[in-house]
Structure formats: structure tokens, C-alpha cells
Amino acid sequence: MSHLLLERVSKHYGSTTVLDSIDLAVERGALVCLLGPSGCGKTTTLRLIAGFVEPSTGTISVGGNILSRPGNVLAPERRGMSMIFQSYALWPHMTIFENVAFGLTLRKIDKAQIGAAVGRMLSAVKLDHLAERYPGELSGGQQQRVALARALVVDPEILLLDEPLSNLDAALREEMRFEVRRLHDEFRYTTVYVTHDQAEAMTAADIIVVMNGGRIEQIGSPEDIYSRPRSGFVANFLGGANVLSGKALDDIHLDIGAGVVRCAEPLFTKDARGAFSIRFHELDIRAEEGVNTVQARVTRHTFLGATRDLSLVLANGTTLRASTTPDLRIPESGAVWVRFDPQRCRPVTL
Incomplete structure (x- = not known):
């Protein structure tokens, strides 16, 4: 008891x-x-x-x-x-x-x-x-x-x-x-x-x-x-996370409006709305296109000593935050590619 x-x-x-x-x-x-x-x-x-x-x-x-x-x-x-x-x-x-x-x-x-x-x-x-x-x-x-x-x-x-x-x-x-x-x-x-x-x-x-x-x-x-946050609120409140939503193409692919993201586990129902969260430090910022990437533009970067905090905007206007190593230098308004690690995409409710 x-x-x-x-x-x-x-x-x-x-x-x-x-x-x-x-x-x-x-x-x-x-x-x-x-x-x-x-x-x-x-x-x-x-x-x-x-x-x-x-x-x-x-x-x-x-x-x-x-x-x-x-x-x-x-x-x-x-x-x-x-x-x-x-x-x-x-x-x-x-x-x-x-x-x-x-x-x-x-x-x-x-x-x-x-x-x-x-x-x-x-x-x-x-x-x-x-x-x-x-x-x-x-x-x-x-x-x-x-x-x-x-x-x-x-x-x-x-x-x-x-x-x-x-x-x-x-x-x-x-x-x-x-x-x-x-x-x-x-x-x-x-x-x-x-x-x-x-x-x-x-x-x-x-x-x-x-x-x-x-x-x-x-x-x-x-x-x-x-x-393993269960909702977008929990993901955001505990640790800081990006929450992205869109239409499921199948059980692992989500069209977020600026591209298609693949998740490792079957999270979604085809043709239904779905959402996943990914922590700021789990986004991989790259100079070139790759597997499971979406193009973005840097709108702000802040040097915090041990890390650099980036604010990004996707083609459809969705905003993201990323935490990177301090030596990553990207000019504001510079174009980058954001890679979503399929293993780090966690299903959440909105």
C-alpha cells in the first residue's frame, strides 16, 4: 500500500x-x-x-x-x-x-x-x-x-x-x-x-x-x-524540445510541411495527423543535404560558452532550436540542413 x-x-x-x-x-x-x-x-x-x-x-x-x-x-x-x-x-x-x-x-x-x-x-x-x-x-x-x-x-x-x-x-x-x-x-x-x-x-x-x-x-x-515524454507539453517543459507535427505517409514517415522525416519506430497512422519531439541537442546541423534532412535558415545564434544556441526556420515557417558545439560558426540567414536522427524521434500527443 x-x-x-x-x-x-x-x-x-x-x-x-x-x-x-x-x-x-x-x-x-x-x-x-x-x-x-x-x-x-x-x-x-x-x-x-x-x-x-x-x-x-x-x-x-x-x-x-x-x-x-x-x-x-x-x-x-x-x-x-x-x-x-x-x-x-x-x-x-x-x-x-x-x-x-x-x-x-x-x-x-x-x-x-x-x-x-x-x-x-x-x-x-x-x-x-x-x-x-x-x-x-x-x-x-x-x-x-x-x-x-x-x-x-x-x-x-x-x-x-x-x-x-x-x-x-x-x-x-x-x-x-x-x-x-x-x-x-x-x-x-x-x-x-x-x-x-x-x-x-x-x-x-x-x-x-x-x-x-x-x-x-x-x-x-x-x-x-x-x-520518453508522452506529450508535447512534457517534452518542452522538461529539457526543452522541438515538437513537429504533420500528416503521416505511413507508420514511420511524417510530412512536416517542409519535408518528410523518417522515424525509427512505427509511430503513426497513415493519413492521420501525428507528432514527434526531438531535443535541441539531438538535431544534427550540416552544411550539405543528407539522409533524413530538411533545409533550414539560421535566424539567430548565441554563444553560451560550452554550447551555441541556434534558432532555425524551415521553408514552411516552422521554427526550431538547436544546441551545437561552440565552434560551429554559421552566419545568420545562412542556409543549413537539419538531420533528424530516427532513433531520437519520440511520439507525443499535442
Whole structure:
């Protein structure tokens, strides 16, 4: 049985549907990322799990016990969950030790036990040497570690994180992605992590739940979702991809309007509309025509250090993006041939 289970959960505000009958099962000890753009329903899902919001339909259960259903929601403080918000929510007048100890102090635990538990947790997040400092004396990354320590020290049934790294700069975000994963590997709490950042999800998650428009588009491991996206939305949102559509000439050939592309597997139904995705870095840019190529014109190229980003337009006006080696030099408005590797053409729904 799944540890955390959402069954046909919806949330409506008047005539507006924020969450549309989702099902989600989270195994004990897994780190699941809810990934999607603003307004897709991921934060609402987290707040429903936390007990801050009542579902309009469906049930939420932990360990087989129903915590939420319409008209009956167990209070957040009785759920055995810890939640970390974007703002960290540290008490500025308390030391780091006192912030981390706060939840244990409310439970009236023996002072010696509190001291030992807080000491172990501060050591785990590598902040034991800063125990007597105040939050205002710490960097953003250090404050986020304090928030993690405070959430974990109470030994929660489930850990909930709502865009926890969004207030950090790029370098600190990258560092903290690995820190979140390290702490999860050490403590193995069941964790639900909300983010719009695909790099965070790819780095931290065991399972990614891609959401769009209040629905779940796809669930799978980071590698599965990246390698086998089921829809054009998922292909674009996770990793960046070109999605091309057209009329199927047979089960492997698609007329995309600027040429015919052959795919390795039988993906299409003859005479029907079909679509496939291919990642930016999987396009092969050539100076001459070859097998499975389509002519294009370069409209923009940007040097990014390790790569060069190209914007291309096909004869029928379809635009593509390609990521190439930095030494490839093609003048803007220059003509090129784009080769589609048949093995990299993945079927998607539009």
C-alpha cells in the first residue's frame, strides 16, 4: 500500500477548477517532485496534503488513514507533517539553535533530549558551528539549511517543500539542490517537493509528477520522463524540445510541411495527423543535404560558452532550436540542413 495516497482529488473555487480529479500514490521514503508552470495546481496539491485546504472531491490518506475528504479535514498540526515555505519563516530574534529546537520545545520534550536532537541535526546540515548565531547573520543558503533542520528534527511523517530554493541566487540554488538530495538520502523521509525548476526536479527527485492546467500530464523517474515524454507539453517543459507535427505517409514517415522525416519506430497512422519531439541537442546541423534532412535558415545564434544556441526556420515557417558545439560558426540567414536522427524521434500527443 502507498504511504501517501490522493484519489480523485479536485479543488474548485466557484466555477474555477484549480485541480481536476488527480490520482497520486507516493511510496514511503520517496522524494516526489510536483513540477509545472505557475497556475498548474502544484502548490494547491501541496496545501491539500498539508491540510490547509479542503478538497472539493476525493480523499487524501496516509498509511491507510483518511486525513482529508470534503467536509472533514484533519487539522495540519495533527498530521505529523513538516512544511518548508519559500520565505524560510525563521524567527529573527531566536538563535539558530532555538529556531531548530522550536518544534521540540512546543512538544515539551526534555531539555537534554532537545539539545542532543538539535545538535545531531545541525551537524547533519553542517551548521553546528553557527548554533549561537541569528538568522540575519547567515547567508540565504545557510538559512535554508536551518529551515530544513527545523523541519526534520521533529521526525515528520511527511516533509513538504514549497519552492524552497526560489529565493536563492543561481549558484546557491545549484548547491542546495544537491544538499536537499543528500539530506533525503540520509534521513529517507517521505517528501513532496513543489518546483517550477526542471533542474531542481531532475537533481532531487526519485519521481517527477509533471502538472499542467490542474491535471497530471505524466509521472515517472527523471530519466523516463526526459527520455520518453508522452506529450508535447512534457517534452518542452522538461529539457526543452522541438515538437513537429504533420500528416503521416505511413507508420514511420511524417510530412512536416517542409519535408518528410523518417522515424525509427512505427509511430503513426497513415493519413492521420501525428507528432514527434526531438531535443535541441539531438538535431544534427550540416552544411550539405543528407539522409533524413530538411533545409533550414539560421535566424539567430548565441554563444553560451560550452554550447551555441541556434534558432532555425524551415521553408514552411516552422521554427526550431538547436544546441551545437561552440565552434560551429554559421552566419545568420545562412542556409543549413537539419538531420533528424530516427532513433531520437519520440511520439507525443499535442
